[in-house]
Amino acid sequence: MQALIPGKPADVTAEWLGSALSRGGTPVDVTAVDTVPIGTGQTGATYRVTVTYADPQPRLPASFAIKLPSQDETVRDRVAIGYRSEHAFYTTLADRVQIPIPPCYHCEIAGDGFDFVLLLGDMAPAVQGDQIAGCDAEEATLAVEALADLHGPTWCDPRWADFPGVAMPKPQPASAQGFGEVATMAAGITLDRLGDRMTAEDRETLTAAMSVVTPWLLAEPDRFAVLHGDYRLDNMLFEPDRSRITVVDWQTLGSGLPARDLSYFTATSLQPGTRAAVERDLVGAYHRRLLGHGVTGYDLETCWRDYRLGMLQAPLITVLGCAFATSTERGDEMMLVMAARGCQAIRELGTLDLIAPTR
Template sequence: MTSLNIPATMDEVTPEWLTAALRSRGVLREARVVEAPRVQIGQGVGILGELARVTLRYDREEPGAPATLIAKIPTADEGGRGVAQMLGFYEKERRIYDELADRIGVRTARAYYADGDAETVRYIILMEDLGGLQMGDQVAGASLQECLALVREVATLHARWWDAPELAELSWIPRGNDPVNLLAAVAFAQAVQPFFEKFGDELSAFERELVLRYMHRMNPMQDRFSQRPETLCHGDLRLDNVFWGSPDGSAPLTLVDWQIAVRARGPYDIGYFMSQSVDPAVRKAHERDVVRAYWEALREAGVQGYTWEECWEDYRTTVMWCLTYPVVACGSIDLANERGVALAKAMLHRALSAIQDLEAYTVLDTLEERPHPLLLEAQGAK
């Protein structure tokens, strides 16, 4: 942490502030930022954050000084901001970039500076500009080749942390069923009514009932994918968070946006990606092959004692759980954000298709209703 003020808006990311921030981390030594024009990017991509590409103009040349960077701050949308703060997303991502990025096990964006204040909900990350790389497009969806490349790289990440003693030291990255993550059931319940109002006409009667049936079984389901073996999961493994390649050519892809990182069973990431970022026709044709490729990559990386049958069932369970994300996104999305609406709708219909194709809803038959205590309190107050 530094003594610098944390910008509340992008307007406060001034040349003077950038100079102080970059000098505090040794990115700059002598040069001073004199101009910092910026362009907003990622509209409809970063649901919980605001992103800008900043061009840095200096008073002198300095080897290694970045010509551009990406600034990331919390979203100005009160609904999304409140959910992210309640679930600890901003603080977690700050610490990952600040403390873990260089040893996480997969290529991620270099962070030049990261700081935050949980009380004021002010956070900022200055990271390398990956604009020269091809960015994934979640609305368009992933190809089979992209799915295979991704799951093999993610298997390397998972194997790095698979039941490792070092993982237990990351207490600030919660398990899937830690109290902060159990609050996802509260966020879901709060989103259901606006979700039905905005998108209910696009659902079948079965799908509407599935949403309601799932709601009070979310916390028991989180217990399922929080059992050992556990690993470090990206948690928001969707195509918009993938850049193909790396600036130095050392890696096949670069992952960004670690706000929802979680300790859980590895297929949590794979089920999320396949149910949110892959069109149903591609997923149905190649689903088992992709998940099998992930499992085989785990074994090649040294993971033992985890069977194919376990992997497949963990995958199915995650697909059911991942109904959470499109419902919350659709319930809080600004309908004026055309790309955001298209993304939320794609996530929704892909998730529902995957759940029904896999009959993942049968997982709910094995779980008792267990509403979150905050929901019970709210119902009792009515």
């Protein structure tokens, strides 16, 4: 029998979990569950579920991470497309890429995405990255190599230009025009919310960057891959010995210029001084890993130019998050830091000149 989708933590009962974990139609005998929140829950609600089984279950973990839609109905209505995206990743794409992700035990969606549940293995003792503090060069190298394990297997494969559930398909003129208009609107909301805490230089860069989103999206159409879309520290779990990372949160799954993910990561997840000091090495590590996946006809200098071009991803995702996610104290602080870092990277790398050379 198909498990009903829990709408709130109280619905994650022993009976529901046993049904969700069933194999061959036979439910697992779960006697008790304990659910506590984890993460900030800006566009979704994530909980750790500790489980007691009636009998030992060597193939099942003692705890899970479960993701439900936001408990704020207004936010849930706005970001249902993100739940459809995450469902598409775990049911369609996860076994076709090599990026490290948690094991998925159950993923279900209904009602155009308004009802959604994702049950993953608990990756503890792995620790979530700290978006505001940033990471060091060693952690960043793990992240960019893992990113190539997403892009390499889907590189320029037309199957992944547009597929059911994807939040942001490969840009076309009409969709790019519409997305550019949304970006301009979101930038206005962001400046109203954070503008007095931003420098005049960053406000100018943010406005200019969002005004050219349409031509930016249409640049370099011959290079594309599946994009994570929000590839940053808060969506990564690091093993204590920093030997491995696990990537989560596939709500912004898309297709487009691969370096957008790379640029967004370095711009938002490293302190600006660290980013400037190590970005050439990080781009090189990413490029080498791509070649290991059989990518051809893509030299390092082109990769570097794509990296510079991709920097608009940083303010773009920041303003979309600021405009459409729930406002929290940490969330606002994070958006402010990400906007400032992204705008600085755009200026230092001359990104706008690549999009509109006559500016």
